[in-house]
Amino acid sequence: MAEIIQLEVKNGDKPTNLSFTDDILSFEVEKKNFKSINKLISIHSRNILSVTLDKSNDVLRVVIEAIVPKGKLKLKLKTYSFEAIDEEAVQSWINTINLAAYKDAKKAKHFKVFINPIGGSGKANKVFNKLVKPIFDAAKCTYDITMTNRSNHAKEIANKLDLKSYDAIVSVSGDGIIHEIINGLLSRNDAAEIDIPIGVIPAGTGNALSICLLGNDHGISVPHAALNIIKGVPMKIDVCSVTQGDERYFAFMSLNYGILADGDISTDHLRWMKDFRFVLGTVQALLGDRNYDCELAMKVVEDNTERIKQRYNNAYNSSSPSSVTKSKTLIDEYGTINDPTPQEWTKLNGDGYIFFASKVPWISRNNLVFPFALPSDGLLDLMVVKRDKISKTKVANILQAFNDASHVNMKEVIYYKVEALRLKPINKENGYISIDGERAEFKPFQVEVHPKLINIISMDGKYSYS
Template sequence: MTEISEIPSLLVKSGGKTINLTFKNDILSIVKLKNSSPNKFNNSISVEIKVLVPGKKLRLTNFIFEVITAEQAASWVELVRDAAYKNSKPNKHLKLVINPVSGKGGAEKIFNKDVKPIFDAASCTYDITRTERVNQANELMRTLDLKNYDAIICVGGDGTMYEVMNGILSREDAVDVTIPLGTIPTGNALNISLHGDSHGSDVAQSTLTIIKGVPMKIDICSVTQGDKRFFSFLTQSYGIVADCDLGTENMRWMGDIRFIIGTVQGILAGRRYEDWEILNDDLYLFYCGKTPWVSKEFIIFPCALPSDGLMDLVIIKRDGISKTKFINLLKCASTGAHINFNENRQDGYIGIDGERVPFEPFQVEVLPRLITLLSVDGNYCHVNI
């Protein structure tokens, strides 16, 4: 493997100007030279280089350059490729699971407009399954020949990833599965935890993470309820959070703002959550999770780590907080600062990764380092609190 520092610069020409190309630390630098010999390019050929240019969001840009010889350009490209993919495999073959109704119905458009050109530029190949019904991704993962792929990619919300993970972990060979999973954001909390709120909705950034990302082991929560078993990577909720999530499914077209509306409605309604078998407290909120972000607006578990073997738990007792205080706490949850905040019914909602399950007792245990995700640097995005 070639070290980055060993890569020589490459002289090219564009628009009559001589340019020096250098590659270091995954950054391509383009510098115009004032003094150079144009005669070198008398018999030059043209080459195209596709680059993700940083800005408010990454943008795929094509550059056309003239090079002195094809051999010289090919040699330079090989050195750059070795350095750029030093921690990952180039030319990945991917299995894509696209949920067309995700992202307000825009998942397919997002893939074709923003994701596909980057995959093609990176010489990635892929097979696509477009889901048409609930649980289709789960069923697909139970029987898919995984050895044909380098990664499984979900183009959808957290529900799509939930189905994929549950399908993989329900396989007979589940303990032997090591294939990494990746996500393209069309409205999901997992991607925000991987990239932070500033880049969590940047489709190009997420696509780049899939192409060049670092495998990261994460804990999975095994949830048993009666004779049923679910696998959770995100949250388990009961109380006002479950109500504002599952009780606002009819507002899904509004995006993440529905969570805020549902929470405020729950606070104003003053709904009670009593008669908990273990805690024996009058609960306002019971929320358990494994990722820092649960949506773009809320960092409920700012100290969550991907593979510490622990669940992060938030409990609010009704007799310990007023409605006004709860609203103030909700504001703090947008930055994760609520952890420093100094405050029973017969039916309702229980949510596992945002999916509704029966309103019955359930048990949760952590299964350490069970699933592999493609990440930026092997960890969730850091939360400053």
């Protein structure tokens, strides 16, 4: 039987007990307008932000700040205050509860925060001040804020930032600012030694990484994301190097050519439509009968969907889900796009509808495109849908099946695990290539996975189960 840790306090003029057992803090408060009836409050330790002893007034008070469930999907910041009776007993009880609340996570973190004021629907600054700041303050976290005002602003600052001054870097935006931060960190002279984690507040059009961390239901919930940053610990993720021409940069999320890239990039001016713009753009690309002829070469590790699924389940349920044995390095083992294609690589040429690779399972809410993607398996998940006699109706069915990931069971969908790939569009001078949800130059590119280069803050040490 778990130990019950109790503290006697006063609620108004009435004595009451604060009880903690099995990671649950319980106490009674008076119901509003029903003074003779008490309401039982139960708060899980992971939802406790801080427990402090307030000595600012003549009466000592125990102050509990927590973020508690409101309905099935929402969280609400709440403060509870009780009169202390025995100061020595109170301080000992507070220390015990705070240790249980934070476990392996550091209390009172100091953050470098990047806010993109024009990203998504332009509400990131309001999101931070109204929703995030009160939660960070309740958890006694501190922060320095930079409002980004141009492309690559976050990248420039991350490249020169004194990382030792912060416990984490926090992005209040969509996935684009995360892309900038990662590229800024990995272009530093000390890139191989960097371990500062990145926290994610979903405040953009695309919030794929937040959805992967918190799940489809909670992925766009700002309070859930703030709690994840406060209580989470560093989780290593793989990052991909991308070479195009003489340029080299990094991608943490996705690489996309075909109707899905067209649907994303061609509707960038329609961000006010939110997720619906992707649907509109993809349908236009599909009905437009556009050509996506290309040369695809890849270092395949597995192409059997059942084996891929089994390895995913084994890794997800393992206490140490990563099986990568490669050492951390930024050096490209397979060279660049300008080098000859390795002879042992598998080649898949021809026209198709979808050539899509990703390191994350969800590409947006309700779009579980890569259900077997793992944060640090050293591999890239690749999906190909070729044009071979497949009807537009069938392609539409595949897109609709992203909702529950049933597309991976369709014979028209080819699913790979690869270490590297290169793609060269042919018979076409202009088009769209999307990398981490942003438009890239329309020219051949090569991608290679680099294991465990970056840390992301996660409460559970893994992506949400898919």
